[in-house]
Amino acid sequence: MATKAPVEKKCKEKKKILIVDDYLPTRKLILDALNQFSQYEINEAENGEEALQLFHKNNYDLVISDIMMPGMSGMDLLNRIRETNPFTAVIMITGNPTTDLTVNAIKKGAVDFLTKPFDIDDLLYKVDIHLREKAMLVGDSAEKIIQQGMLKDKTTELSKQGYIFDSIEDSPLNNEIIFEQIAELALKLVDGEVCSILLFDEQDNEFHPKVIKGGKEEANRNYAHSPTLRKVFNEVIERKEAIVINSNKHPEIAPSLICAPLMIRNTILGILSIRKKKNREIFSKNDLHHILSLTKRASLNLENKILYESIYSNIMDILKSLISSVQARDDYTEEHSQRVTDMSVKVALSMNCSAKDVESLRIAGILHDVGKIAVPDSILLKPDKLTLEEFLVIKNHPTIGENILKPVILLEKERKIIQHHHERWDGKGYPLGIAGNDIPFLARILAVADSFDAMTNNRPYRSAMPVKEAIEELIKNKNTQFDAEIVESFIKIL
Numbered sequence: 001m002a003t004k005a006p007v008e009k010k011c012k013e014k015k016k017i018l019i020v021d022d023y024l025p026t027r028k029l030i031l032d033a034l035n036q037f038s039q040y041e042i043n044e045a046e047n048g049e050e051a052l053q054l055f056h057k058n059n060y061d062l063v064i065s066d067i068m069m070p071g072m073s074g075m076d077l078l079n080r081i082r083e084t085n086p087f088t089a090v091i092m093i094t095g096n097p098t099t100d101l102t103v104n105a106i107k108k109g110a111v112d113f114l115t116k117p118f119d120i121d122d123l124l125y126k127v128d129i130h131l132r133e134k135a136m137l138v139g140d141s142a143e144k145i146i147q148q149g150m151l152k153d154k155t156t157e158l159s160k161q162g163y164i165f166d167s168i169e170d171s172p173l174n175n176e177i178i179f180e181q182i183a184e185l186a187l188k189l190v191d192g193e194v195c196s197i198l199l200f201d202e203q204d205n206e207f208h209p210k211v212i213k214g215g216k217e218e219a220n221r222n223y224a225h226s227p228t229l230r231k232v233f234n235e236v237i238e239r240k241e242a243i244v245i246n247s248n249k250h251p252e253i254a255p256s257l258i259c260a261p262l263m264i265r266n267t268i269l270g271i272l273s274i275r276k277k278k279n280r281e282i283f284s285k286n287d288l289h290h291i292l293s294l295t296k297r298a299s300l301n302l303e304n305k306i307l308y309e310s311i312y313s314n315i316m317d318i319l320k321s322l323i324s325s326v327q328a329r330d331d332y333t334e335e336h337s338q339r340v341t342d343m344s345v346k347v348a349l350s351m352n353c354s355a356k357d358v359e360s361l362r363i364a365g366i367l368h369d370v371g372k373i374a375v376p377d378s379i380l381l382k383p384d385k386l387t388l389e390e391f392l393v394i395k396n397h398p399t400i401g402e403n404i405l406k407p408v409i410l411l412e413k414e415r416k417i418i419q420h421h422h423e424r425w426d427g428k429g430y431p432l433g434i435a436g437n438d439i440p441f442l443a444r445i446l447a448v449a450d451s452f453d454a455m456t457n458n459r460p461y462r463s464a465m466p467v468k469e470a471i472e473e474l475i476k477n478k479n480t481q482f483d484a485e486i487v488e489s490f491i492k493i494l
């Protein structure tokens, strides 16, 4: 595998790194990757306790630790490391980056994250960059440390939020969930008590609560309708700027409040308002900075989603009408597409595919035979076995399907699945004859479901095969026609 070498250091002293993971293959993977470079001195530990013992004996520059471990968890280890040496950079490895986990780890001082399965280049880049940051911090005077620490806080904050947002962006296309996640994130970032997102209706000049998180329900209802707040909201709308209000000026909004606009292009979509009550602290400038970067990113995120959804639903309508026109000639195609989609989605879920991948498979499954629109009735509906020439016409359908989707940039991934759904593991499929892992994973899933469904249903030229026989057929063709791992998962879900 090609890897980026970390930039040569002037200092010849080796950097000490500790790898902590209870899972040997992950430890070995990281160890092998880092061992390519002579400037690292690496130790490994299989649990938090062992790591801590090593940590007390050695002065590590960087620790890479799994979060989920039996005994002492990665989070506990992070705490203990921070207590002992606040300058050691700690990168956390997570299998499933939830917002809670990420915010927690950031608050406890983790500098970065690796999400399993991770890319070696990404790992090397992160190790290099954090070791250099650490060298900058520790190698200078105390004054500089503070200045650079503050600078580092600001520059890394955005990337941390970016990371949190990645977990939001991974969620399915559902704006309700996004609003909830934004409110939760806002509460966590600035230790707020209540966060509300209100959508602004320009026509009736009203604010409609979309999400209220935290606080007591009754108080929340009144809160959203308070005349004082209404005045503040109007000011935010008018100025299109965030406002911080502390209780010394406005005792009725006790004790501290931030209101920030959510904008799409130059139009106000709504307001995010967050209130603090806990210990009667007030919001700092830094809190405002956090909320502003959050609302900016949230606005962009919502804008993209809304734009995406409207284009996407138009395109899907057009493509569905194409599928219906195939179905008008051949009942089999639509029912077949639906069954193949259902089975493929189940397999993808059982193989831990991401929500985005499952969504892609759902679209590609429905559309996979859209290219059959170009196959004449005489061939598509032929009750006898096809001639070689006729079969060549049928074999064009993945390419035609791919071409139909070509102008739709949004469906790039789905297009590839459609193009390759008749490829074979051994490379003897069509249209390109690519093999093994070169075939997109989701296309390999679709291929298994597609073949199984074709075998177990009546076709114009032959009658359905019993399920048991079809399963035997799949097993027989593992590693020749099909990806063996997918066949196994498929049989399990059957």
Ligand SMILES: [Fe+2]
Binding pocket: 368, 369, 397, 421, 422, 450
């Ligand atoms: Fe097909």
